[in-house]
Amino acid sequence: MPQLEHIEAIEKHLWTAADTLRSGSNYASNEYFLPVMGLVFLRYAYSRFLSVKDNIEATLPTRGGKARPLTKEDFSQKSAIFLQPKAQFDYLVALTDSDDRAKALIKAMESIEKDYENLRGVLPKAEYQELDNEVLGQLLRTLNPDELRQVSGDVFGRIYEYFLTQFADQKAHDGGEFFTPVSLVSLIANVIEPAGGTVLDPACGSGGMFVQSARVVERRHENPTEKLTFYGLEKNATTIRLAKMNLAVHGLEGNIQKAITYYEDPHELLNKADFVMANPPFNVDEIDADKVKNDPRLPFGLPGVNKKGKVQNGNYVWISYFYSYLNDHGRAGFVMSSQASSAGRDEAKVRRKLIETDDVDVMIAIRSNFFYTRTVPCELWFLNRAKTDAHKDKVLMIDARNVYRKVTRKIYDFSPEQEKNLLAIVWLYRGAEEKYLELVAGYCRQTLAESAGCFGVKNNAGETIEPMPSFIKATDALREKLQPFLNTLTQDGPHAETLKELDETTSAFKMDVEAFQKTLAQQQELWKQQKTSNGELKKAVERLAPLAESSRDLIKQADLVFKLFSRLIEICEKECSARESDNWSGRDIARGRKAADEARSLAIGQLKQVRYFWKQAHWLTERFPEAKLRDVEGLVKLVDRTEIEANDWSLTPGRYVGVAPEEVDEEFDSEAALREIHVELEDLNAEAVQLAATIKKNFEEMGI
Numbered sequence: 001m002p003q004l005e006h007i008e009a010i011e012k013h014l015w016t017a018a019d020t021l022r023s024g025s026n027y028a029s030n031e032y033f034l035p036v037m038g039l040v041f042l043r044y045a046y047s048r049f050l051s052v053k054d055n056i057e058a059t060l061p062t063r064g065g066k067a068r069p070l071t072k073e074d075f076s077q078k079s080a081i082f083l084q085p086k087a088q089f090d091y092l093v094a095l096t097d098s099d100d101r102a103k104a105l106i107k108a109m110e111s112i113e114k115d116y117e118n119l120r121g122v123l124p125k126a127e128y129q130e131l132d133n134e135v136l137g138q139l140l141r142t143l144n145p146d147e148l149r150q151v152s153g154d155v156f157g158r159i160y161e162y163f164l165t166q167f168a169d170q171k172a173h174d175g176g177e178f179f180t181p182v183s184l185v186s187l188i189a190n191v192i193e194p195a196g197g198t199v200l201d202p203a204c205g206s207g208g209m210f211v212q213s214a215r216v217v218e219r220r221h222e223n224p225t226e227k228l229t230f231y232g233l234e235k236n237a238t239t240i241r242l243a244k245m246n247l248a249v250h251g252l253e254g255n256i257q258k259a260i261t262y263y264e265d266p267h268e269l270l271n272k273a274d275f276v277m278a279n280p281p282f283n284v285d286e287i288d289a290d291k292v293k294n295d296p297r298l299p300f301g302l303p304g305v306n307k308k309g310k311v312q313n314g315n316y317v318w319i320s321y322f323y324s325y326l327n328d329h330g331r332a333g334f335v336m337s338s339q340a341s342s343a344g345r346d347e348a349k350v351r352r353k354l355i356e357t358d359d360v361d362v363m364i365a366i367r368s369n370f371f372y373t374r375t376v377p378c379e380l381w382f383l384n385r386a387k388t389d390a391h392k393d394k395v396l397m398i399d400a401r402n403v404y405r406k407v408t409r410k411i412y413d414f415s416p417e418q419e420k421n422l423l424a425i426v427w428l429y430r431g432a433e434e435k436y437l438e439l440v441a442g443y444c445r446q447t448l449a450e451s452a453g454c455f456g457v458k459n460n461a462g463e464t465i466e467p468m469p470s471f472i473k474a475t476d477a478l479r480e481k482l483q484p485f486l487n488t489l490t491q492d493g494p495h496a497e498t499l500k501e502l503d504e505t506t507s508a509f510k511m512d513v514e515a516f517q518k519t520l521a522q523q524q525e526l527w528k529q530q531k532t533s534n535g536e537l538k539k540a541v542e543r544l545a546p547l548a549e550s551s552r553d554l555i556k557q558a559d560l561v562f563k564l565f566s567r568l569i570e571i572c573e574k575e576c577s578a579r580e581s582d583n584w585s586g587r588d589i590a591r592g593r594k595a596a597d598e599a600r601s602l603a604i605g606q607l608k609q610v611r612y613f614w615k616q617a618h619w620l621t622e623r624f625p626e627a628k629l630r631d632v633e634g635l636v637k638l639v640d641r642t643e644i645e646a647n648d649w650s651l652t653p654g655r656y657v658g659v660a661p662e663e664v665d666e667e668f669d670s671e672a673a674l675r676e677i678h679v680e681l682e683d684l685n686a687e688a689v690q691l692a693a694t695i696k697k698n699f700e701e702m703g704i
Helices: 007-023 029-058 072-076 089-093 101-115 126-130 133-142 155-169 182-192 208-218 237-249 315-325 345-356 416-429 433-453 467-486 496-527 534-575 586-623 641-646 670-701
Strands: 197-201 228-234 254-258 273-278 326-337 360-366 378-384 394-399 636-640
Touching: 029 072, 029 089, 029 101, 029 126, 029 133, 029 237, 089 101, 089 133, 101 126, 101 133, 182 208, 182 273, 182 326, 182 360, 182 378, 182 416, 197 208, 208 228, 208 237, 208 273, 228 237, 237 254, 273 315, 315 326, 315 345, 315 378, 345 641, 360 416, 394 416, 394 641, 416 433, 416 586, 433 496, 433 534, 433 586, 467 496, 467 534, 467 586, 496 534, 534 586, 636 641
Parallel strands: 197 228, 197 273, 228 254, 273 326, 360 394
Antiparallel strands: 326 378, 360 378, 394 636
């Protein structure tokens, strides 16, 4: 199994443990988040330090049989931070309650800042004096779980981002606006594809745009520190600290200046940036028009001034700035309020001038609830100062509002596959058919791999897990535990009908599992000769459809088998006096039922993956059967300037692509939906109780 197999569960576990400590103390979120992020930074720095240390030591020059000491430069070449012995996490975790942990952490942070000028004054230090020594000890231990001590890969980078996400959700700092959801940042970075040069984010927040840009370069097996130069502007000093920590924890550096971008341009990058990425504040109405009216970054003029002398809406100030920073081959990608793409009056005039430059490239509409601090929908804008002749006077409109996954009842994002599918549309637009075909082929391979995983897959510990055989084994074991008591019952007892249905269902299920395995073997053999032309891949997707359908049917059968076992046990206990019989081992049967349920959950989880990856391939080949860009109702349309002009110069994708045909959700789980509604109701009830208690307390304090 992949290294990050259980990363989501680990992230949630670490956050829950850390947040529990906060809730058990007197600290507010805004007092707690920076020192906690400092510890996550330190733990991740240690993880990167260990991951490269052995390799560095093996290549150190020696003199007289002794290797020279490790240096900062050794680690910088590996995009890692050099840590002095007393700044290493194991040393800090080993401190006892009799030690002054705050003092030790301050010294650790100071030693890093001494070695790294770009981090001087950035890392949290005095903040640790505000936390109890015992709480610090618990936090250190929480962030050092056994399951993460030997992992490789960007695990703590993920955890760092996850903690940023959670603190954003709590609005722990700056209203949570310092953080842009990773799935949106990743999509922006992958659409503009920063290959090398200057990357500017004039509203950089916690630096997520830089991190995702670096990952694009890393996926090409190149060093982002050699390829990209990062420049950022941010008005909040604490957010700048977060951004610099975020960069450092990913082995990156950037020139981030404290500035109010509306009025200041300390980097002086007008017409010089290769790439601009940003998520600026939406709909700001406090920009002093007199201060900016002659700004060279406003080539299209002011978008309108109100009676107070303020720019009536700052959206087009930001858009104009992003455009003007680009050099003559530059590309920009940014998040913008959905209001901006169809705004009227003076804003429409600016938008028309921008469209007439022919540098608007792609527009992507995003549904509401992607952000942690605001529920409004948004759009991703992409500018390209060097469009090809094939794209002259055209804009690619993508309406992705129907593409999402639900993370919580309040938050949505893109799954990695959904993001790739949206990128595939852009690839086809750019004529990169080979990338599209490789994605479809990858989904087919993954469908086969997940199918094989139903019968045997290795976990992180190197153990082989067999989801389907394990479920069958668990249900057989449960059947054996029930048999002694069943032998004492008459053939026409109250249990008889359920028992008969159970045995028939179990037998059919086992036969279908064998058929599924046989089909898998056939498809694996066929794939060995698979060609990757579009026509052949379309045939492969069609050929794999029965495997995907079988996986869905097996899920229903597995659920039914377990439900029938549960029903049989209930009948035996309630209608057949099982608990009074010496042949009924209630404890063993309860354990057997639990084991069967756990095995069922594992098997179903694996089976769902089979159909999931097949559906991704089918989603693409159904919409783009010729591996060429085409208009798809409700999803995408390549629009020319004439049509845009006829629609009041609107850049709202939904205005052009039409309405998507309603699809039947074959994966809808009514029981899961009811459980979700129940959980949401419980949350609302809890909030209501808390609110009532607060109101009561306020009345009492007022003497009412």
